[in-house]
Amino acid sequence: MDLLKELTLKGKLVFVVIHQPSSELFKMFDKLLIIDEGGYLIYKGNPVDSIVYFKTKANFANWNDSECPVCGNVNPDQIFNIIESRILDEYGNVTQTRKISPKEWNDFLENKKEAENEKHEKLQLQKEIPDNPFKIPNKLRQFKVFITRDVISKLNNKQYLIINIFETPLLTFLLSYIVKYYSIDVTNVLGYTLYDNSNLPIYIFMAVIIAIFVGLTVSAEEIIKDRKILKRERFLNLSWSSYLLSKVAILLVLSAIQSFIFVLIGNSIMEIKGMFFEYWIVLFSAWSCANLLGLNISDSFKTAVTIYILIPFLVIPQLILSGIVVPYDKLNPEISSTGTIPFYGEIITARWAYEALAVKQFKDNEFEKQFYPYDKIMSIADYKKNYWLRTLSNKIIDCERYLNNPKKKNVVENNLILLRNEIKKELKENDKFKFDQLNKLYYDSLNSSVISSVNNYFNLLNRYYIKLYNKANLLKDELISQQQQTKEEKYKFILQKKKYTNRALTDFVCNSNSLERIVEYKGHLYQKINPIFHDPESNFIKAHFYAPRKKLFGNYYSTFWLNVIVIWVMNLLFYITLYYRLFRKLINSIPDIFSKKKRF
Incomplete structure (x- = not known):
């Protein structure tokens, strides 16, 4: 019988026909149906209440006693004794005639139903709705309550506090201390300098990855752990936006603190100077993006195990x-782009964050920012005269050589397409x-006349870019000379360069290690050298x-x-998908799609 009761608790409907149940067994029933002779239904309702009901109708003296006042047991047999009680004759002998016939018991039940229906109808006819003492607080009030509840919950979770307090500082210390490289050669009299640390690009990149990883792990369980509470509070019609904003607000504050600690410890160990705010705002943006992505997956999946299995699948694409x-130019050419970042790179948060920091670190540090305008002009002029013009000059030479050779017509036409495109672009820029x-x-x-005109045009451009390069180089040399008037100033100049610039990062942003300086692709030339300029x-x-x-x-x-703005636009999009639960709807629709395919 206990097993049958468990089935009812799981939503199953169980019919039981039983004779002479015990008191304990009798109380386990949810409803009792009694059918008298002739098929008359004489009772339908709570089992224990049936005793009071029959005693009342039979005019028993102790009609309100349904259980033993001492032990609390119920005697189900007395129900049948009351129903089948007999009339006594004038001698006190029991006759075969019942006091109340089955039809009369049935009439009692019908009258009871009619009375209950009339009472229900009267309640339905009441025009005035009773005052509801409960009022849903406004969204701001709900927001405050949600924040208070969540903060108290987090403060009481000691394990959560320990992980969030020590995880970021520990990871930061390990990363920055391990990659703090310097030469131990005796000729290195300055010891550690940022300039000679070949691991700075790795530090910047791993800082972004840590921000994304920690942001995901911190937020991955935020909604799923509240699922029971949300289910219980659903009937209150509380504001979903207030709940989400409370989660986002707490996570953003936590991310701001964690990113602040990261930059404080990491940049201090790496001796990155003058870039505290820039590193903080980028890492905070990446952290926040990961928080919102984590909230989306927390809302979309049913178990925490699934979420933590999914996290590596979200982090690995950020790496690759x-x-x-x-x-990007070393990936499969079918899915990459020669001149720009491929489409999948545009949705990778790590790419936007790393690029922002790498460009800022190289271009706007205290040393390089005074020389960058001259370096940029020199880079443009150098590319034009040494790579761009040389390539185009070779193309026009080939055109002249193969002009009267029909077998080389295709080569000449391709060269002319390239020449038209590049000269048109140059005329627009210069x-x-x-x-x-x-x-x-x-x-x-x-x-030959057209070819001669092209060569003359190229000669003019070559002389122009040589002059442009020399002028910028002269101005840069003058600026350097002004800062190295004395021996002390010269030492200070070198020391400043060592403190603020980094040779490895320069190689990265200038693509110095690549053998390709210029690439021809689909009738255009693409610059591979010095992308930072x-x-x-x-x-x-x-x-x-x-x-x-960028334009x-x-x-x-x-x-x-x-790049920072783009990351925050991504944050906004993630919040919209979270608010409308788009990821959740998409994931829930996948089984339906597959089931439909199986049917067909």
């Missing part, structure tokens, strides 16, 4: 597709020199990796701030 471990033979750079129109051409953020600035609606903006 960030452009650091494997450069209006100091005119070239009016662009419409003649076609196979049928090409002749090359401005992108796209009008809407799209750019090559390590671009110093938005026709205007150039700093890569650092634009």
Whole structure:
């Protein structure tokens, strides 16, 4: 019988026909049905209440006693004794006639039903709704209550506090201390300097990855652990936005503190100077993005085990597709782009965060920022005269060589496409020199006169870029000379360079280790050398990796701030998906999709 009772608690309906039940067994029933002779239903209701009911109808003296006042037991047999009680004759002998017939018992039950129905109808006819003492607080009040409850819950969770207090400082110390490299050679009289630490790019990248990893782990259980509470409070119609905002607010505060601690410890050990706020805002942005992503997966899945299995699948793409471990131009050409970052790189938070820090660290440190304008001009001029012009000059030479060779027509036409595209681009960027033979750079129109015009145009550009390079170089040398008038100033200059710049990061952002300086692809030339000095051409953020600035609606903006804004736009999108529970709906719809496919 206990097993049958457990089934009822699980939502099963159990019918039991039993004779002479014990008191304990009798009390286990939820409802009692009694059918008298002739099929008359004479009782339907609570088993224990049936005794009082029958005693009342039979006019018993102790009609309100249903249980033994001493032991609390119920005697189910007395129900049948009352129902089948007999009339006594004038001699006190029991006759075969019942006091109350089955039909009369049935009438009692029907009258009871009618009385209950009338009472129910009267209640339904009441026009005035009784006052409800409960009022749902406004959203701001709910927000405060949710925050208070969550904070108290976290403070009472000692394990949670210990992990969040010590996890970030420990990871920061291990990372920064391990990668703090310097040469132990006797010639190194300065000891550790930022300039010679070849691990700075690794530190920046791992700082971003740690921010994403910790942000995910901290927020991954935030909603799933509240699922029972949310289910219990659902009937109160509380504000979902207030609940989410309370979660987001607490996590953002926690992330701000953790990122502050990370930068404080890590940058101090690595001796990164003058970049505290920049590192903090980028890491805080990445941390926050991971928090919101973690809230999405916390709301979407049913168990914490599933969530923690999923976290590596979210972190690993941040490693592989960030452009650091494997450069974008070294990925499968079918899924990568030559001139810009591929589409999947645009949704990788680690890429935006790392690029912002790498560009800022190189371009705006206290030493380089005074020379960067000159270095940029020199880089552009050097690329144009040594790589771009040389490549195009070779193309026009090939055109002249194969002009009268029909077998090489395809080569000439491809060269002319490249020449038209690149000269057109140059005319748009540099209006100091005119070239009016662009419409003649076609196979049928090409002749020695056109080729001569192209060569003359290239010679003018070559002289222009040589002068441009020399002028910028001269101005830079003058600035350097002004800062090295004395021996002490010269030492201070070298020391400043050692403290603020980094050779390894320079190699990264200038792509110095790549053998490819320029690449021809689909009728265009793409610069591979010195991307940190090359401005992108796209009008809407799209750019090559390590671009110093990016275009938005026709205007150039700093890569650092634009990348930070992009991360916060991603944060906003993650909040929208969380508010409308889009990830949850998508995941819940997957089984339905597969079930439909199986049917067909």
